[in-house]
Structures are given as structure tokens and as C-alpha cells.
């Protein structure tokens with residue numbers, strides 16, 4: 001994909017909420033300035049952005065955070081689609097699940113941690129684990145109460161020669177697992193680039209019908225007698241919790257011609273048991289990184305009735 005095309009897509013994304021404008025139109029405006037008039041790309045980009053600001057009757061600030069120069073702490077990120085600057089250390093790099101993702105992992109600063117995604121097409125420098133960076137013009141995103149930042153082709157990356165004390169925002173909760181919520185068990189996620197939304201009846205709320213990729217998840221409720229906490233087990237945590245692997249879950253679903261059997265089977269083995277789980281909180285959820293089953297099962301139904309009466 002050409003460089004101008006990338007810029008055009010970035011601009012298109014910035015205006016997607018404000019204008020019904022075609023990426024091709026944006027690209028041809030950019031190309032006119034860059035190829036015909038030999039305007040530097042940055043300047044062309046500003047000029048084209050200004051054109052669409054005028055057309056939409058918007059101030060530059062309306063595109064969310066203006067020039068993205070506001071320095072924020074990671075724990076302050078609590079709204080999607082904000083353009084911000086952060087100073088953070090690369091805590092962990094993960095394996096990208098899609099070709100469109102260049103790098104994905106976890107960033108941390110004193111206030112906590114946040115997931116980041118860097119698009120393959122953004123053509124940015126490789127981030128290295130353990131290194132601290134100033135990252136200018138990143139865009140915040142949110143999914144199921146969980147925030148992330150996206151590095152795009154306008155992002156600036158500056159390596160800092162310093163260490164950061166990365167804050168630990170893990171929470172530990174203990175209690176009886178009194179409910180396994182819908183959307184648990186064998187689920188399908190949207191295969192679109194870094195979307196990962198769970199498909200409902202084969203549809204992604206953002207991208208429509210899709211094949212989907214199988215995944216395991218348990219959304220559960222822990223009750224400690226005083227308080228209930230919603231917790232999420234990802235694939236690894238679900239496999240550990242239920243002793244059922246993704247492959248086994250797929251076979252179970254195929255045999256029964258129904259994915260629901262997986263959640264039923266899983267629930268049977270875990271409901272009513274006491275667990276201690278630890279992990280970061282995102283929105284109202286605790287994401288389980290560590291888990292331990294504590295004692296014998298309690299009467300799940302009784303605990304649930306109690307939980308509801310609180």
C-alpha cells in the first residue's frame with residue numbers, strides 16, 4: 001500500500017464521525033499536492049485535513065484532543081478516541097494475531113499498564129521490551145471496559161534513556177463462583193484487524209457477518225459474602241480453570257452440533273467452588289492472570305440467591 005494511501009486512511013478515520021468522505025477522494029487530494037505540486041507530505045496532510053475541517057465546519061480540536069500533545073498517565077485513560085501523548089515502558093510484547101498488526105503488547109508507567117497496538121502499515125520503528133518511550137499522538141480505544149492505545153502513522157516515537165517504575169494495578173478477589181454469564185464457553189471472535197469483538201449470532205456489531213475465530217472465555221461472578229465481582233478468564237485461564245482445551249471444546253461442540261454444550265459442561269465443573277484470582281482491573285472486570293481453587297464446593301444456588309439479595 002502506498003504511503004499516501006496510509007495518510008489518506010488516517011485522515012479518513014479522523015473524519016469518519018463527521019463527514020461522509022471517500023478514502024479515494026482524500027488520496028487524490030494528497031496526491032495532487034504531493035505529486036503535482038511537490039508539497040512535502042506533512043504539509044499536504046495538514047492542508048487536506050484543514051480542507052475537510054472547513055467542509056465539516058469543525059475546529060481542529062473537534063477531532064479529539066487536537067494535536068494529541070496532551071501528556072497523560074496510563075491510569076487516566078478512561079475515554080475512547082482521544083489523541084494523547086504518553087511516556088511508557090514496553091512491559092511485554094505479544095504475538096500479533098493478525099497480519100495487519102505490526103506489534104502488540106503491554107505498556108506501563110507509574111500509574112499502571114495498558115495494551116497497545118501498532119499497525120503494520122503505520123511504518124513505525126520497532127518498540128523494544130524494557131525500553132521507555134515518549135509516544136506522541138496515540139489514539140485511545142475501549143472494548144468491554146478495557147482501554148488500549150493505538151499507534152498510527154502520525155505517532156511519534158522517541159526513545160528515553162531512563163527507567164520507569166511500572167505501577168501494579170492488580171487486584172485479588174476471593175469468593176464463590178456463583179454465576180457463569182452468557183457469552184462464556186466456546187465463543188467466536190471477529191477476525192477483522194484487531195477487532196476481536198465477540199460475534200453475536202455470527203455477527204460483529206462493527207463489521208457485520210463474518211466467519212469468526214474460535215476462542216474460549218468465561219465471564220463469571222465471584223461472591224465473597226459481602227460483594228460480588230465480575231471476572232473474566234481468557235483462553236489460557238479458561239483452559240486452566242476448566243481443564244478443557246480449545247481443541248476439546250471445538251470437538252465437543254462439533255459432536256453436539258451446538259457450541260452451548262461447552263459452557264454447560266464448563267459451568268458444571270466450576271460453579272459453587274471458591275476461587276482466589278488476581279489480575280488487572282478493566283472497567284468493572286478483573287481479568288484473571290492467576291487463579292487458585294480454594295476448597296470444596298458450596299451450594300451455588302444458595303450463594304446466588306444471597307448475592308442477589310445484597
Ligand SMILES: [Zn+2]
Nearest residue numbers: 190195204207
Ligand atoms: Zn469486528
